[in-house]
Amino acid sequence: MKKIILLLLLTFGIKSVFAECAISAMYFFPETKEISLNSKFIIEGYAFSQKTIKSFKERTVYLESESGELIELNLQEILTGQMQLTQAIFCPTSELKPNTKYFLKYSDETENEVREMTTYNREKKEREKVYWKTTDKKVFENLNSNLTLEFEKTDVVHYGCGPEANAIFKIKNKPESEIWYKTEVIEAETNKKTVYYIKEWNGRLNVGHDMCSGAFTFKRKGKYKVRFTPMNIDGKPLKTTDWTTFESPFMNDKSPFGN
Numbered sequence: 001m002k003k004i005i006l007l008l009l010l011t012f013g014i015k016s017v018f019a020e021c022a023i024s025a026m027y028f029f030p031e032t033k034e035i036s037l038n039s040k041f042i043i044e045g046y047a048f049s050q051k052t053i054k055s056f057k058e059r060t061v062y063l064e065s066e067s068g069e070l071i072e073l074n075l076q077e078i079l080t081g082q083m084q085l086t087q088a089i090f091c092p093t094s095e096l097k098p099n100t101k102y103f104l105k106y107s108d109e110t111e112n113e114v115r116e117m118t119t120y121n122r123e124k125k126e127r128e129k130v131y132w133k134t135t136d137k138k139v140f141e142n143l144n145s146n147l148t149l150e151f152e153k154t155d156v157v158h159y160g161c162g163p164e165a166n167a168i169f170k171i172k173n174k175p176e177s178e179i180w181y182k183t184e185v186i187e188a189e190t191n192k193k194t195v196y197y198i199k200e201w202n203g204r205l206n207v208g209h210d211m212c213s214g215a216f217t218f219k220r221k222g223k224y225k226v227r228f229t230p231m232n233i234d235g236k237p238l239k240t241t242d243w244t245t246f247e248s249p250f251m252n253d254k255s256p257f258g259n
Contacts, residue, residue, distance in 0.1 A: 021212035024048040026116040030233040036140040040235040044087040053086040063102035084213035098136040146173040154249035159211040165249040166208035182229040218248040
């Protein structure tokens with residue numbers, strides 16, 4: 001009987017039983033195409049693509065205009081997530097030109113990297129080269145200083161390839177513009193600190209990981225604390241929040257596998 005119950009749980013109790021994780025992917029920010037003359041940039045690699053991100057320590061990344069002019073991007077830092085994600089933070093070495101379209105370019109770029117240097121255009125329903133277009137503004141709009149983050153809950157969802165686990169925060173007084181959240185998580189037991197830039201999803205911040213990847217992971221038991229520094233895509237920050245303490249999302253989780 002126990003075997004039958006377990007089989008039913010495995011068949012019906014887990015979302016996306018046959019879901020699979022990709023072996024590589026690249027993500028590029030800002031997601032918005034219109035930027036100021038002093039925008040920052042984030043390039044993120046998943047799984048095998050993390051190798052590209054780490055290589056930026058010895059390579060140069062550029063913005064290239066349609067006329068072929070190159071603007072070098074200065075690598076500010078590389079941040080390593082706890083589950084298959086790594087990101088590099090860049091800023092231009094000189095002010096960009098107004099009303100100019102820029103494409104991303106690496107030194108010694110491989111054919112595979114060129115293929116990965118694309119994003120999906122929902123309107124055209126096709127993939128296209130990563131690009132941004134400047135406005136004539138030196139800075140992007142400032143964030144609402146009344147923006148706040150409120151802890152909502154911890155949550156675990158079980159999928160075919162593994163669990164999704166997050167501490168979820170609700171965002172209040174959020175502007176329409178793109179926001180990056182520099183997120184610092186400390187595990188209380190070890191005092192280990194992990195820092196990563198994350199973005200909202202449906203008006204909330206998910207601090208943790210999905211079944212394939214994520215900036216932060218959790219042990220079965222234990223306490224964690226987190227704080228956020230919201231910023232616009234120019235990197236201009238609001239005041240860092242106070243620390244919020246929460247228990248591991250797995251503390252009250254009842255796994256369908258019985259562990």
